[in-house]
Structures are given as C-alpha cells and as structure tokens.
Amino acid sequence: MSKQDNLNDQAFTMVVQKHQLDSAQAHLGRLSAEIDIVLSEQETNLDALEALITQAEASVEHSQIIFDVEDELLYESTLLIDDRDIDLPQTEIGALDRIEIAGDTDWVQYFNHIEAYATRHQIEYKKDPFQDLMCPSQKIELEKRIKEDFCLKGANCDKYDYMIAGTCGLIGGLIDVLFVGLPGQGALTKFTDEMTDNAVQKFAKLNGWKGPNEGKDPTNSAIGFLERNFKVNYDHRHGVDVGGRFDMSTKNHHIKSLGHSPDLVGLFFSILDQFNNTAHFVGIFDKFNESGVKVGEYSKLIAIDTSDNESFKLVGSNFVSKLYCGFINWLGHLFSDVAGSSGAQGRGSGIPIPFYSLLQFLNFGEFGKHKQSFAKIAVQVFEQGYDFRHGMALAIPVLVTELLTRAMWAVKQRFYHDKAWAECIPTANNPELRRMLLVGHGSLCLVDTTDAALRSGGNMVQFMLRSNIIAWVRFGTLALKDLKAWCREGDLDIEAVDAYLDAEYKRMLDA
Numbered sequence: 001m002s003k004q005d006n007l008n009d010q011a012f013t014m015v016v017q018k019h020q021l022d023s024a025q026a027h028l029g030r031l032s033a034e035i036d037i038v039l040s041e042q043e044t045n046l047d048a049l050e051a052l053i054t055q056a057e058a059s060v061e062h063s064q065i066i067f068d069v070e071d072e073l074l075y076e077s078t079l080l081i082d083d084r085d086i087d088l089p090q091t092e093i094g095a096l097d098r099i100e101i102a103g104d105t106d107w108v109q110y111f112n113h114i115e116a117y118a119t120r121h122q123i124e125y126k127k128d129p130f131q132d133l134m135c136p137s138q139k140i141e142l143e144k145r146i147k148e149d150f151c152l153k154g155a156n157c158d159k160y161d162y163m164i165a166g167t168c169g170l171i172g173g174l175i176d177v178l179f180v181g182l183p184g185q186g187a188l189t190k191f192t193d194e195m196t197d198n199a200v201q202k203f204a205k206l207n208g209w210k211g212p213n214e215g216k217d218p219t220n221s222a223i224g225f226l227e228r229n230f231k232v233n234y235d236h237r238h239g240v241d242v243g244g245r246f247d248m249s250t251k252n253h254h255i256k257s258l259g260h261s262p263d264l265v266g267l268f269f270s271i272l273d274q275f276n277n278t279a280h281f282v283g284i285f286d287k288f289n290e291s292g293v294k295v296g297e298y299s300k301l302i303a304i305d306t307s308d309n310e311s312f313k314l315v316g317s318n319f320v321s322k323l324y325c326g327f328i329n330w331l332g333h334l335f336s337d338v339a340g341s342s343g344a345q346g347r348g349s350g351i352p353i354p355f356y357s358l359l360q361f362l363n364f365g366e367f368g369k370h371k372q373s374f375a376k377i378a379v380q381v382f383e384q385g386y387d388f389r390h391g392m393a394l395a396i397p398v399l400v401t402e403l404l405t406r407a408m409w410a411v412k413q414r415f416y417h418d419k420a421w422a423e424c425i426p427t428a429n430n431p432e433l434r435r436m437l438l439v440g441h442g443s444l445c446l447v448d449t450t451d452a453a454l455r456s457g458g459n460m461v462q463f464m465l466r467s468n469i470i471a472w473v474r475f476g477t478l479a480l481k482d483l484k485a486w487c488r489e490g491d492l493d494i495e496a497v498d499a500y501l502d503a504e505y506k507r508m509l510d511a
C-alpha cells in the first residue's frame with residue numbers, strides 16, 4: 001500500500017467516524033426534543049391538577065361539607081384510576097448503529113468494519129475523502145489562503161532594494177578583485193591554501209599519521225601517508241601510463257581522471273573503476289578535414305584496463321563492504337591530492353572544483369593563435385592553479401554577497417517596513433529577496449568580469465584565471481529562478497501547495 005493510499009484510508013475512516021458523530025448528535029437531538037415534549041405535557045398536567053384542587057377546595061368550603069374519617073381509610077380503588085384506562089402517546093427511537101471493537105482488533109479488521117458500516121449507510125469512498133472532512137466555509141477559507149500564500153508573485157522591489165543589492169554586490173566584487181586575484185597569489189587564496197594544508201594534516205592524524213619526521217614538511221608527510229594508505233587504480237600521471245592514447249601530465253591528470261572530481265561524477269567513476277579494474281579519463285583530440293587541416297576538436301571518454309595493477313585490490317568480503325571501502329578510498333585519495341602531491345615543488349596540482357571536469361566536453365569556440373576550444377582552455381586554466389583550493393577562495397566573496405544581501409533585506413523589513421522579526425526571516429521564497437540576490441550577484445559578476453577583461457589583455461586563459469566561476473554559477477541559478485517565477489507569475493506553486501496540504505492532512509489525522 002502506498003503512502004497516499006494509507007492517508008486516504010485514514011481519511012475515509014475519519015469520514016465514517018464523522019458520520020457516527022453526526023448520527024449520535026442527531027439521536028441526542030431527537031431524545032432532547034421528546035424529553036422537552038414530556039416535560040411540557042407534565043407541566044401542563046400539573047397546572048391543570050392544581051386548578052382542579054383549588055376548585056375542589058373552594059367547593060368544599062362553600063358547601064360546608066365535613067368529611068369524618070376516623071378509623072377506616074378510603075379504599076385505593078376509589079381514589080386511583082386504572083392505568084389501563086390511560087392512553088399515553090409513545091414515540092419509538094431506534095438504537096444507534098455502532099462498530100464493535102475488541103481489544104485484539106487490528107487495523108485491517110477495523111477498516112473492514114468501517115467499510116461494512118459505510119455500505120450500510122451508503123457512504124461512498126471518494127478519490128479525495130479529505131474533501132468530506134471540511135465544511136463549505138472551511139473549503140472557501142482554504143482556497144483563499146492557498147491563492148494568497150502559494151500564488152507565484154512577481155518582485156515588487158523599490159529603489160532602496162536595488163540600491164542595497166547593488167552595494168552588497170559591489171562590496172563582494174571589491175573583495176574578489178582585491179583579495180582573490182590569481183591562483184596562489186591573492187590573500188584569500190593563500191589563506192585557503194593554508195586551511196587546506198591543515199585539513200589534510202588533521203585528516204591524516206584521524207587515520208593514524210604520527211606526524212612528520214624531523215626536518216620534514218608536515219603537509220608533504222601527511223600527503224605521503226595518505227597516498228600510501230588510500231591507493232586507487234586510476235591514479236595514472238603521464239600519457240605513457242595509458243599507452244599514449246591521449247596527452248596527459250602531472251599538471252592535468254587530476255582533471256583528466258574523472259575519479260578525482262570531488263562531486264557525484266567523481267564518486268560514480270571512482271566506484272565504477274575500483275569495482276571493474278578500470279580507469280576513465282577524458283581525452284581531447286584535434287579534428288581534421290580530408291585535406292589535413294584542423295577544423296576543431298572533440299572530447300572522448302576513454303576507459304583503461306587496470307587489471308594488471310597488482311598494487312591495488314579493493315578490500316571487502318561482500319558488495320556492501322566493498323562499496324564502503326571504495327567510498328573511503330575515494331575520499332582518502334581526494335584528501336591526499338587536494339593539497340598537491342608529496343613530491344610537488346611549490347603549490348602543486350590539486351583536485352578540480354566540483355563539476356569543473358565536465359568543462360572538457362565543451363568543444364566550442366576558437367581561442368588564441370592556435371584556435372583552441374573552450375575545453376582545452378579549461379584544462380590549461382586548471383594547470384595554472386585554478387583548483388579546489390582556489391575555488392574555496394572564490395566562494396568567499398560570493399558568500400559575503402549572499403549573507404550581506406539577506407541581512408540587509410531583513411534589517412529593511414524590520415525597521416523600514418515595521419514588520420516583526422518573525423516575518424523578517426530571509427528565505428529565498430520571498431520574490432523581493434530573490435530579485436535582490438539576483439541584482440547583488442549580478443553586480444559581483446559585473447565587477448569580476450570587468451576586472452578580468454581589463455587585466456587579461458584579451459588572453460582567454462588569463463581571463464578565466466581572473467574570473468570567478470563560483471559567482472557566475474550562483475548568478476546563473478538565481479537568474480533561472482527569477483525567469484521561472486516571471487514566466488509563471490500568477491500561477492500556483494504546486495509543490496508548495498502539495499507540501500502544505502500534506503502537512504495539514506497529517507495534522508488533521510493526528511488531532
């Protein structure tokens with residue numbers, strides 16, 4: 001039985017119980033009416049009796065009749081009327097229909113009794129039995145509330161909202177320009193590099209690393225420890241390691257190998273490769289016409305057989321244990337590569353930003369004197385340090401813009417519009433806040449793009465190195481949301497309505 005069917009059965013049970021309650025109330029109403037009639041007749045009879053007694057007493061007093069009763073009592077037969085001579089009106093009220101429930105009655109048996117009761121009283125099992133639980137006024141109120149609370153509305157921002165959002169985006173953009181800069185050079189990138197080194201050391205300690213030997217760099221020592229303990233079969237570093245099927249070096253093998261991507265794509269290919277003794281890479285090749293002239297490039301997913309790799313064996317006695325070990329291997333190996341390799345000089349080559357590896361499949365455009373596609377440009381940008389560590393630095397101005405815009409919106413709602421703090425929670429469902437976030441992140445992207453364009457001098461690689469891809473992704477998601485809301489303005493948000501109705505149904509069932 002599905003969740004919805006179970007809810008409908010419970011609602012139908014409540015419909016039957018409501019019918020029982022209504023029947024009992026109607027029964028009590030009839031009993032009350034009959035009792036009122038009896039009491040009224042009794043009161044009338046008492047009034048008549050009192051009038052007769054008064055008349056009798058007056059007659060006796062006027063006639064001066066004296067009753068002398070000494071030893072003998074009047075016979076009861078002379079004072080009472082035989083009840084067979086009295087014709088009393090009678091109204092028959094039948095017994096209520098009920099559902100018998102024993103101590104060991106389960107839900108199935110109880111529901112069978114419910115269905116039998118419904119059959120006796122001709123109660124139909126409707127598709128939506130919850131409709132029968134509300135009166136017409138409640139239905140009207142619910143429909144009104146749904147239209148007011150769940151109707152997709154357009155943003156109604158004033159000039160101050162746009163000024164606040166633009167200022168927040170400008171602040172984020174200035175942080176991006178002044179403190180992020182090129183990979184490994186900006187103050188924020190150096191900060192995130194240091195934080196990454198500390199995280200690698202802490203992770204290594206959690207897995208048994210005892211610290212570096214005397215005179216050794218602690219980060220390189222921790223990386224070496226993790227490399228030895230979290231080996232994988234897809235860690236090829238040179239083109240010769242894959243039979244020369246495509247170009248690869250130590251600077252780009254982390255982006256070429258999909259298992260090194262710190263996202264769902266990387267997790268999928270890592271588990272796949274560890275189970276099947278394979279390694280999946282992305283190769284980018286030149287495309288030539290019949291005359292041998294380059295006409296473009298294309299990307300290809302390449303699978304390498306690693307069954308001859310005796311240094312790797314997936315641990316585990318069954319599928320679940322192997323799946324767990326595969327996940328731990330993937331996570332531990334990412335930590336060993338996120339700060340570069342143990343033998344790297346300088347900053348080293350880290351792992352790509354989440355989903356950045358997929359840019360290798362975007363074979364469009366012709367950039368530079370060699371007319372390279374966007375896919376090759378993305379690889380070259382990664383080779384120059386545009387990795388996960390730099391991505392964390394890029395996320396800081398985006399986070400500042402996001403939090404600052406939300407905070408300023410809440411302050412404006414509280415002190416300018418005089419709303420209670422409970423109504424100033426900055427949720428993205430608010431159309432005005434959604435528009436302000438779009439403007440704020442758009443301002444950040446405008447500052448970032450202007451700076452990158454001026455400093456790159458037309459070089460596509462330099463332009464991307466100075467661009468904030470995190471800011472553009474956030475701006476793109478906000479733009480899609482605002483576009484969707486604009487196209488559907490006036491329509492009902494079906495998902496929000498369904499969530500609200502489910503919550504109300506559960507509340508009704510629990511009441």
